[in-house]
Amino acid sequence: MYEIISKRLIAPAVWRHTIKAPEIARKRQAGNFVIVRPITGSERIPLTIVSSDTQAETIDIIFQVVGATTMDLAEAKSIQDIVGPLGHPTHIENYGRVVVVGGGVGIAPLLPIAQALKQAGSRLTAILGARSKDFLILEDDLAPISDELLIATDDGSQGQKGLVTNALKPLLDKKAVDFVLAIGPVVMMKAVSELTRSYGVKTMVSLNPLMIDGTGMCGVCRCKIDGQTKFACVDGPEFDGHQVDFDNLTRRLSMYHAEEKKRKEIRS
Amino acid sequence: MPLNLNRVSMPEQESQERRHNFKEVNLGLTPELARAEAGRCLFCKKPTCIDGCPVRINIPAFIQAVLDNDLNEAVRRIRVDNSLPGICGRVCPQETQCEQTCVLNKKGAPIAIGALERYVGDYAIRECLATECVVAENGIKVAVVGSGPSGLTCAGELRKQGYSVTVFEALHELGGVLVYGIPEFRLPKEAVVQVEIDTLKTMGVEFKTNYLIGKTLLLSDLMEAEGFAAVYVATGSGYPQFMQIPGEDLNYVYSANEFLTRMNLMQAYKGDAAATPIFVGKSVAVIGGGNTAMDAARCALRMPGVEKVSLIYRRSEKEMPARTEEVKHAKEEGINFQFLTAPTEYLGTPEGAVRAARCVRMELGEPDASGRRRPVVIPDSEYEIQVDAVVVAIGTQANPIIAQTTPGLEINKWGYIVTDEDGLTSIKNIYAGGDIVSGAATVILAMGAGRNAAQKIHEVLAR
Ligand SMILES: Cc1cc2nc3c(=O)[nH]c(=O)nc-3n(C[C@H](O)[C@H](O)[C@H](O)COP(=O)(O)OP(=O)(O)OC[C@H]3O[C@@H](n4cnc5c(N)ncnc54)[C@H](O)[C@@H]3O)c2cc1C
Ligand code: FES
Numbered sequence: 001m002y003e004i005i006s007k008r009l010i011a012p013a014v015w016r017h018t019i020k021a022p023e024i025a026r027k028r029q030a031g032n033f034v035i036v037r038p039i040t041g042s043e044r045i046p047l048t049i050v051s052s053d054t055q056a057e058t059i060d061i062i063f064q065v066v067g068a069t070t071m072d073l074a075e076a077k078s079i080q081d082i083v084g085p086l087g088h089p090t091h092i093e094n095y096g097r098v099v100v101v102g103g104g105v106g107i108a109p110l111l112p113i114a115q116a117l118k119q120a121g122s123r124l125t126a127i128l129g130a131r132s133k134d135f136l137i138l139e140d141d142l143a144p145i146s147d148e149l150l151i152a153t154d155d156g157s158q159g160q161k162g163l164v165t166n167a168l169k170p171l172l173d174k175k176a177v178d179f180v181l182a183i184g185p186v187v188m189m190k191a192v193s194e195l196t197r198s199y200g201v202k203t204m205v206s207l208n209p210l211m212i213d214g215t216g217m218c219g220v221c222r223c224k225i226d227g228q229t230k231f232a233c234v235d236g237p238e239f240d241g242h243q244v245d246f247d248n249l250t251r252r253l254s255m256y257h258a259e260e261k262k263r264k265e266i267r268s
Numbered sequence: 269m270p271l272n273l274n275r276v277s278m279p280e281q282e283s284q285e286r287r288h289n290f291k292e293v294n295l296g297l298t299p300e301l302a303r304a305e306a307g308r309c310l311f312c313k314k315p316t317c318i319d320g321c322p323v324r325i326n327i328p329a330f331i332q333a334v335l336d337n338d339l340n341e342a343v344r345r346i347r348v349d350n351s352l353p354g355i356c357g358r359v360c361p362q363e364t365q366c367e368q369t370c371v372l373n374k375k376g377a378p379i380a381i382g383a384l385e386r387y388v389g390d391y392a393i394r395e396c397l398a399t400e401c402v403v404a405e406n407g408i409k410v411a412v413v414g415s416g417p418s419g420l421t422c423a424g425e426l427r428k429q430g431y432s433v434t435v436f437e438a439l440h441e442l443g444g445v446l447v448y449g450i451p452e453f454r455l456p457k458e459a460v461v462q463v464e465i466d467t468l469k470t471m472g473v474e475f476k477t478n479y480l481i482g483k484t485l486l487l488s489d490l491m492e493a494e495g496f497a498a499v500y501v502a503t504g505s506g507y508p509q510f511m512q513i514p515g516e517d518l519n520y521v522y523s524a525n526e527f528l529t530r531m532n533l534m535q536a537y538k539g540d541a542a543a544t545p546i547f548v549g550k551s552v553a554v555i556g557g558g559n560t561a562m563d564a565a566r567c568a569l570r571m572p573g574v575e576k577v578s579l580i581y582r583r584s585e586k587e588m589p590a591r592t593e594e595v596k597h598a599k600e601e602g603i604n605f606q607f608l609t610a611p612t613e614y615l616g617t618p619e620g621a622v623r624a625a626r627c628v629r630m631e632l633g634e635p636d637a638s639g640r641r642r643p644v645v646i647p648d649s650e651y652e653i654q655v656d657a658v659v660v661a662i663g664t665q666a667n668p669i670i671a672q673t674t675p676g677l678e679i680n681k682w683g684y685i686v687t688d689e690d691g692l693t694s695i696k697n698i699y700a701g702g703d704i705v706s707g708a709a710t711v712i713l714a715m716g717a718g719r720n721a722a723q724k725i726h727e728v729l730a731r
Contacts (some may be wrong), residue, residue: 013361023447023484023485024484025481027483027484027485037440039349041542041543041589042543043505043534043543043544044534044544048315066599068543069543080440080475081483082477082478083439083440083478083479083480083486084478084480084483086482086483087666091295092441150369178581211531212437212526212530212534212544213438213529214480215438215439215480215667215669216506216507216667216668217506217507217525217667218508218523218525218526218529219510219522219523219525219526220522220523220526221614222510222517224517229510229512229516229517234667236670248517251519251619251620252517252519252620253549254519254619254620255519255520256545256547259545259547260545262540263545264541
């Protein structure tokens with residue numbers, strides 16, 4: 001059992017939990033994730049560690065309630081199982097002029113990496129995308145570390161109206177970008193990668209396939225990277241966006257949509 | 269006295285009934301059957317059965333105790349060499365071990381040693397016989413990484429010697445392959461595996477689930493900050509292999525580990541009551557010829573709505589590595605065996621779900637390095653079978669996590685940990701054994717390696 005120290009609703013249906021997990025807090029680096037099984041009988045799902053506090057021995061996770069497991073997690077008083085920190089931590093160096101692009105709850109995993117990149121000396125531009133103003137998260141955490149902060153919402157309720165790629169393109173045109181990191185919905189990561197490819201700007205993405213164990217045992221997280229099969233949990237979760245087969249990822253993510261819907265109905 | 273060649277047959281659930289449930293297939297010997305079978309033993313002066321046993325259990329001695337109806341003695345006799353008779357009696361490939369070398373095998377009716385071992389093991393489980401040995405702690409800490417049969421055995425043996433033993437397990441459940449891989453109908457979880465684990469808990473072994481060593485804590489953390497005097501690494505070889513043929517990433521093409529983990533560990537076999545789903549459709553193809561393939565095929569067959577399960581194996585029946593009993597059970601239940609066949613590609617629907625497997629026929633050529641005849645493709649033999657799901661059960665590899673995070677730990681070119689015959693790795697006081705050293709093997713070998721390492725660790729630490 002892992003104690004939930006605090007819970008906050010930070011956007012509609014988006015929660016931030018602070019969880020007591022001493023060993024994970026000590027070992028965790030930017031880019032690591034955990035596998036969480038909220039209650040006995042629920043699924044195991046991967047969630048990025050957004051922050052950790054070695055003094056308080058806690059880690060923070062942010063998630064959107066989308067199905068039965070995240071409903072369980074939102075309601076839980078403590079968490080049955082957490083294992084981590086998993087995956088390779090992000091390779092951090094001073095890349096020069098860095099643009100980090102986050103979409104929706106993808107801004108959560110983006111934050112710790114942006115912080116680490118900034119600390120390494122990079123000049124940081126953050127582009128945050130959301131459906132509308134209400135759904136925008138972590139703006140206050142990213143603003144102080146960003147040399148420039150751009151916001152794009154689907155309905156124009158905050159920042160520019162439209163997609164994050166619209167905000168990114170002018171920077172690329174100005175040749176003001178050395179490195180891009182994009183985390184968010186698959187369509188967004190795909191669009192960003194396609195855009196930067198034509199400019200030859202190195203782009204990393206963090207993939208979110210289905211996972212069970214997170215230790216390399218089941219292979220459900222396999223992705224196609226440059227034609228090769230890779231396990232996102234042990235080989236990733238970050239990969240070169242120009243080598244990722246995003247259509248394959250989208251397809252594999254849809255594998256249990258029917259079952260998930262049914263489960264959610266039973267659950268609620 | 270004339271030889272008695274009436275080998276007992278294990279009472280089992282009727283095949284057409286059991287193919288619709290996950291309850292144990294083999295029901296176990298009654299005391300009458302067990303004693304009758306024990307009575308067939310010739311108690312050879314030079315018992316060749318022992319030569320066939322990887323851990324050299326004194327088989328005639330425990331069979332004699334069964335015959336004498338002294339089951340406590342039978343348990344003691346087996347436990348000298350094997351800590352988990354209830355498990356090994358169920359899953360050992362006896363037909364290539366003790367029962368193969370039993371003299372009566374020449375007459376086609378070896379003693380049913382496996383069934384008798386299980387009989388004794390079940391008695392030990394029922395009577396909770398191991399709790400007698402709760403030993404005071406000597407204050408020396410030993411860590412075990414991985415809670416499969418190898419880790420469990422090593423932990424139990426060290427605890428009996430007085431060590432404070434902590435087992436670290438990456439998953440949320442203990443038991444390794446015994447829990448996530450081998451299905452309920454072959455090895456009951458609560459009635460058998462859990463009891464063995466509970467016994468260890470009673471003996472004072474501490475278990476920590478959700479610890480992925482190499483990530484949550486490093487091996488070096490265990491040796492330094494955490495103060496363990498020695499570590500036994502028994503992490504198995506659970507890293508699934510794929511064939512690298514087109515279409516393997518289509519939806520509902522599973523590794524056997526994913527399929528069995530969903531089924532067993534995450535209990536997808538319970539249907540809508542389970543949170544973790546599994547999709548099998550009507551027609552399933554399983555690729556491979558080992559125990560894992562049999563388990564996957566028979567799990568699939570038991571799911572509601574499944575009409576046909578094909579098992580596709582590239583060699584002939586004779587070369588299949590699975591236990592004979594599993595093949596027999598699978599056939600009785602109606603698994604469709606396609607020998608000398610191999611998939612070359614999977615074809616998908618526009619939505620990306622697998623819809624067919626393209627296969628070729630094979631014939632057997634010259635023997636390869638393993639001594640088995642190498643399958644060769646017959647030209648122009650291609651054909652397609654319609655499938656809704658595919659399970660790839662062609663084997664596993666070493667998991668890279670510990671090797672990647674432990675500088676100085678020697679591994680071989682396949683990623684398995686290198687040890688000397690005592691189980692000692694290239695790092696002082698770090699031992700390893702089971703599948704992570706041998707490559708995918710058997711429960712009995714993994715268990716044997718755990719006992720062996722426990723003995724060596726005790727010898728070194730007691731100095
Ligand atoms: C489906 C299937 C059916 C089988 N059927 C049979 C059979 O009928 N008869 C037979 O004799 N053998 C059978 N086998 C083989 C047998 O199960 C294995 O040889 C045996 O389980 C190996 O034991 P082990 O303890 O070495 O490893 P495992 O049982 O694999 O256990 C390893 C454990 O270590 C954990 N682990 C891994 N990495 C870490 C880490 N870094 N930190 C912490 N924990 C970690 C794993 O989660 C796992 O629980 C079968 C195997 C499978 C997959
Ligand atoms: S989640 Fe199972 S192998 Fe990656």
